[in-house]
Amino acid sequence: xxxxxxxxxxxxxxxxxxxxxxxxHLAVALDGAGWHxxxxxxxxxxxxxxxxxxxxxxxxxxxxxxxxxxxxxxDGLGLQSSRPFERDGRTDQVRGRLDAVLIAARVAPLTSGIxxxxxxxxxxxxxxxxxxxxxTLDYVSTGRAGLRVQVTARPHEAAHFxxxxxxxxxxxxxxxxxxxxxxxELFTEAGDYVEVVRRLWDSWDDDAEIRDAATGRFIxxxxxxxxxxxxDHFSVRGPSITPRPPQGQPIVSALxxxxxxxxxxxxxxxxxxxxxxxxxHAAAIVAEIRDAQEAAGRGGDAVHVFADLMVFLDExxxxxxxxxxxxxxxxxxYPYASDATVFTGTAAALADLLQDWQASGLSxxxxxxxxxxxxxxxxxxxxxxxLQRRAAFRHSYESGTLRGLLGLSRPANRYAMxxxxx
Amino acid sequence: xxxxxxxxxxxxxxxxxxxxxxxxxxxSGSHIDFSSFAHLARTAEGAKFDFLFLAEGLRLREQNGxxxxxxxxxxxxxxxxxxALAAVTDRLGxxxxxxxxxxxxxxxxxxxxxxxxxxxxxxxxxxxxSWDAFTGENFRRGGFLxxxxxxxxxxxxLETTWELFDSWRGDEIVADKETGQFLTDPEPGTFxxxxxxxxxxxxxxxxxSPQGRPVIFQAGDSDEGREFAASSADAIFSRHGTxxxxxxxxxxVKGRLARYGRGREELLILPAATFVLAGTDDEAxxxxxxxxxxQVSGQTAIKFLEQLWxxxxxxxxxxxxxxxxxxxxxxxxxxxxxxSVRMHRDPVAIAAQWRAKAEAENLSIRELIIEVTGRxxxxxxxxxxxxxxxTLVQADASDGFILVPHITPGGLDEFADTVVPILQERxxxxxxxxxxTLREHLGLTPLPSGAALSxxxxxxx
Numbered sequence: 001x002x003x004x005x006x007x008x009x010x011x012x013x014x015x016x017x018x019x020x021x022x023x024x025h026l027a028v029a030l031d032g033a034g035w036h037x038x039x040x041x042x043x044x045x046x047x048x049x050x051x052x053x054x055x056x057x058x059x060x061x062x063x064x065x066x067x068x069x070x071x072x073x074x075d076g077l078g079l080q081s082s083r084p085f086e087r088d089g090r091t092d093q094v095r096g097r098l099d100a101v102l103i104a105a106r107v108a109p110l111t112s113g114i115x116x117x118x119x120x121x122x123x124x125x126x127x128x129x130x131x132x133x134x135x136t137l138d139y140v141s142t143g144r145a146g147l148r149v150q151v152t153a154r155p156h157e158a159a160h161f162x163x164x165x166x167x168x169x170x171x172x173x174x175x176x177x178x179x180x181x182x183x184x185e186l187f188t189e190a191g192d193y194v195e196v197v198r199r200l201w202d203s204w205d206d207d208a209e210i211r212d213a214a215t216g217r218f219i220x221x222x223x224x225x226x227x228x229x230x231x232d233h234f235s236v237r238g239p240s241i242t243p244r245p246p247q248g249q250p251i252v253s254a255l256x257x258x259x260x261x262x263x264x265x266x267x268x269x270x271x272x273x274x275x276x277x278x279x280x281h282a283a284a285i286v287a288e289i290r291d292a293q294e295a296a297g298r299g300g301d302a303v304h305v306f307a308d309l310m311v312f313l314d315e316x317x318x319x320x321x322x323x324x325x326x327x328x329x330x331x332x333x334y335p336y337a338s339d340a341t342v343f344t345g346t347a348a349a350l351a352d353l354l355q356d357w358q359a360s361g362l363s364x365x366x367x368x369x370x371x372x373x374x375x376x377x378x379x380x381x382x383x384x385x386x387l388q389r390r391a392a393f394r395h396s397y398e399s400g401t402l403r404g405l406l407g408l409s410r411p412a413n414r415y416a417m418x419x420x421x422x
Numbered sequence: 423x424x425x426x427x428x429x430x431x432x433x434x435x436x437x438x439x440x441x442x443x444x445x446x447x448x449x450s451g452s453h454i455d456f457s458s459f460a461h462l463a464r465t466a467e468g469a470k471f472d473f474l475f476l477a478e479g480l481r482l483r484e485q486n487g488x489x490x491x492x493x494x495x496x497x498x499x500x501x502x503x504x505x506a507l508a509a510v511t512d513r514l515g516x517x518x519x520x521x522x523x524x525x526x527x528x529x530x531x532x533x534x535x536x537x538x539x540x541x542x543x544x545x546x547x548x549x550x551x552s553w554d555a556f557t558g559e560n561f562r563r564g565g566f567l568x569x570x571x572x573x574x575x576x577x578x579x580l581e582t583t584w585e586l587f588d589s590w591r592g593d594e595i596v597a598d599k600e601t602g603q604f605l606t607d608p609e610p611g612t613f614x615x616x617x618x619x620x621x622x623x624x625x626x627x628x629x630x631s632p633q634g635r636p637v638i639f640q641a642g643d644s645d646e647g648r649e650f651a652a653s654s655a656d657a658i659f660s661r662h663g664t665x666x667x668x669x670x671x672x673x674x675v676k677g678r679l680a681r682y683g684r685g686r687e688e689l690l691i692l693p694a695a696t697f698v699l700a701g702t703d704d705e706a707x708x709x710x711x712x713x714x715x716x717q718v719s720g721q722t723a724i725k726f727l728e729q730l731w732x733x734x735x736x737x738x739x740x741x742x743x744x745x746x747x748x749x750x751x752x753x754x755x756x757x758x759x760x761x762s763v764r765m766h767r768d769p770v771a772i773a774a775q776w777r778a779k780a781e782a783e784n785l786s787i788r789e790l791i792i793e794v795t796g797r798x799x800x801x802x803x804x805x806x807x808x809x810x811x812x813t814l815v816q817a818d819a820s821d822g823f824i825l826v827p828h829i830t831p832g833g834l835d836e837f838a839d840t841v842v843p844i845l846q847e848r849x850x851x852x853x854x855x856x857x858x859t860l861r862e863h864l865g866l867t868p869l870p871s872g873a874a875l876s877x878x879x880x881x882x883x
Binding site for chain 1: 445446454455456460479480481482488489491492493494495496497498499501502503505506508509510524525526528529532533535536537539540541542559560561562564590595597599602603604605606607608609610611620621622623624625627628629719721722
């Protein structure tokens with residue numbers, strides 16, 4: 001077993017460095033009318049349609065025309081707020097959203113190349129349900145599913161579930177031991193959650209369905225596996241009710257800004273989203289994640305680190321990104337700041353910055369369009385064309401699966417008996 | 423004055439994980455791939471069916487401590503498939519079974535409200551309850567619910583989701599780019615619920631969906647289940663599909679509605695039904711017998727018997743007589759995760775009936791099991807089957823049927839091509855959709871929204 005998995009890791013690592021997949025990876029993060037709180041007021045924004053399927057189909061098809069690796073879709077278990085940890089009662093910004101997994105499923109049959117990575121909150125939900133939902137998203141997209149896991153420490157969201165009480169702490173105070181303990185607990189739980197989700201994906205061998213007329217058996221039950229996970233927050237027996245998905249293991253991703261979430265990325269994810277200030281910071285974050293990978297025993301696994309950037313891009317012959325951001329700030333009544341570095345400028349200047357940052361060990365970027373459709377379109381046409389000119393981005397989808405686009409092979413099943421079957 | 427003809431409601435049940443589905447047939451396709459679901463949905467929509475229905479089970483069934491392997495095993499996630507089906511259909515209702523025990527109201531309400539938005543008003547929810555620790559082993563709570571509380575929790579769960587669905591009136595979002603006002607209400611979706619089962623409060627984060635809330639189905643058959651349906655459901659997925667049995671159930675349940683101030687047309691009775699079609703009635707009868715033999719193999723017959731007898735009967739010959747021994751009373755330890763087993767309320771009495779029937783008609787175990795479980799609801803030529811369906815509906819044995827094909831995914835094609843046109847010709851089934859939402863297909867009155875919802879709230883409080 002050990003030999004097999006080592007060989008598998010080595011081949012996966014080789015593949016990620018080969019020319020088979022695009023040298024750069026590019027994703028966009030979709031949220032409402034764009035990430036700027038006043039984006040919905042843009043002349044071309046469609047705020048009336050945020051709760052219509054057609055809006056999301058249009059956006060994700062646009063991203064697919066740009067040959068992006070995947071889109072992420074934001075979600076949450078409470079209303080959006082301009083304050084990080086509490087409600088704000090504002091009436092001048094977009095409030096309300098649809099379930100991201102279901103948006104992804106709704107769009108899946110109408111797309112064919114792009115990866116679909118919905119956000120799911122793991123703090124209050126069931127790993128069994130989410131595992132089969134993402135497995136099913138992988139079926140309906142024929143191998144393009146991923147998952148972005150998110151935790152929440154907001155007490156008012158815990159009250160929506162009534163299953164646990166989260167302490168009323170000043171969550172912004174990172175020096176507080178109580179806050180640090182809570183964050184540690186939530187991310188440890190998230191790691192356990194992903195472990196259960198992944199075990200359930202592997203709880204059916206690929207060849208478990210045998211349809212053996214001679215013996216009357218539809219499945220070979222020896223090729224199904226109890227996962228018997230026991231943790232502090234849940235115990236899950238398995239197997240899944242859904243057979244192993246087309247990719248075997250759909251992509252798991254998480255956003256992190258500090259050491260605790262970096263450890264979750266290192267322990268559990270295929271793609272980590274991080275928010276460096278500059279190339280040097282990016283190099284430090286990548287090094288920290290690599291160290292954490294070694295510590296978690298995943299040193300040989302391919303873990304992509306993508307930098308998140310908020311982008312406001314110049315329209316050729318039109319408004320500059322800086323002008324757009326200034327105009328939107330004016331409408332919002334405050335200058336919009338973000339956890340991610342905010343970029344304003346031309347597509348070529350953004351390509352320069354990405355090139356500079358990528359040298360520090362990043363393998364891709366997740367861009368957050370400030371306003372939709374302008375900044376999304378500027379990414380899928382302007383930036384992508386610029387990267388293609390620099391031979392840094394694909395000209396067509398080189399794989400039908402998201403793992404394939406990310407240069408990851410289809411993993412062996414952790415439960416299957418290696419070598420006993422062809 | 424003649425009674426006006428009732429309009430029939432028809433739905434398609436994606437073949438499930440039981441022996442109705444014949445997986446050994448060469449035409450039998452994948453039960454997991456989306457293409458199979460899309461095929462059945464397109465067939466149903468082409469035939470102007472009311473909706474497509476998905477069942478759910480949250481733990482693979484076991485018998486004698488082993489995962490049951492004779493039937494189709496495995497299925498995809500209900501919500502995810504329904505959302506994807508919304509992309510390949512336009513009018514068809516999308517009904518899913520979702521458990522009220524191993525879910526939380528806030529999340530389920532978000533999912534159904536999202537599905538209703540993403541399908542432009544076509545979502546339906548078959549509310550089921552379970553309490554077993556066996557299923558609970560896959561969830562955070564474990565098997566936390568005493569059996570006698572399952573309806574009380576289901577009712578509280580449903581009421582809580584309604585409070586969440588109604589927490590947005592539907593007129594909060596104005597999205598006025600000029601003035602910068604997105605919402606009219608600074609605290610949209612405010613809710614609070616405190617009872618024996620739930621203690622939750624805050625703000626729901628999905629705006630009011632096109633139907634206001636999903637159409638509600640209920641499938642339980644006990645007195646409590648019927649009462650639950652009469653108080654809260656829009657339709658019952660029933661097991662009573664024959665004339666006399668159907669009429670008795672129909673009048674019983676419809677009779678309970680007045681107690682809740684509801685009219686008889688506000689709750690539809692839709693039994694599950696199987697069918698076998700052929701060019702002539704004789705050919706259909708022959709084919710039906712073949713299908714039954716495929717559905718009930720010797721092994722399957724013994725397994726069925728064990729489920730009732732609650733003991734290992736693997737030593738018995740399926741072509742021989744029924745066991746002399748009686749079922750083991752008490753908790754079923756042989757079969758787990760199977761709802762039908764829980765419906766055997768008095769196994770010893772049923773075993774005695776089965777033995778008497780087998781002796782009187784000289785039936786082997788396998789023949790007996792075919793007789794008691796395998797009879798298709800409708801067998802015949804298209805004209806015969808159309809006639810049978812129409813007769814039952816006009817005689818108030820049901821308001822229509824949820825059809826369960828035995829082949830995936832093409833098992834409904836022939837019905838759609840041959841039976842539906844006859845029903846349409848007779849003026850008892852729609853020739854085209856008249857509305858866009860599932861509530862409209864089912865003839866249910868729209869729910870109030872906006873200012874009217876606020877008025878209804880005030881009137882109720």
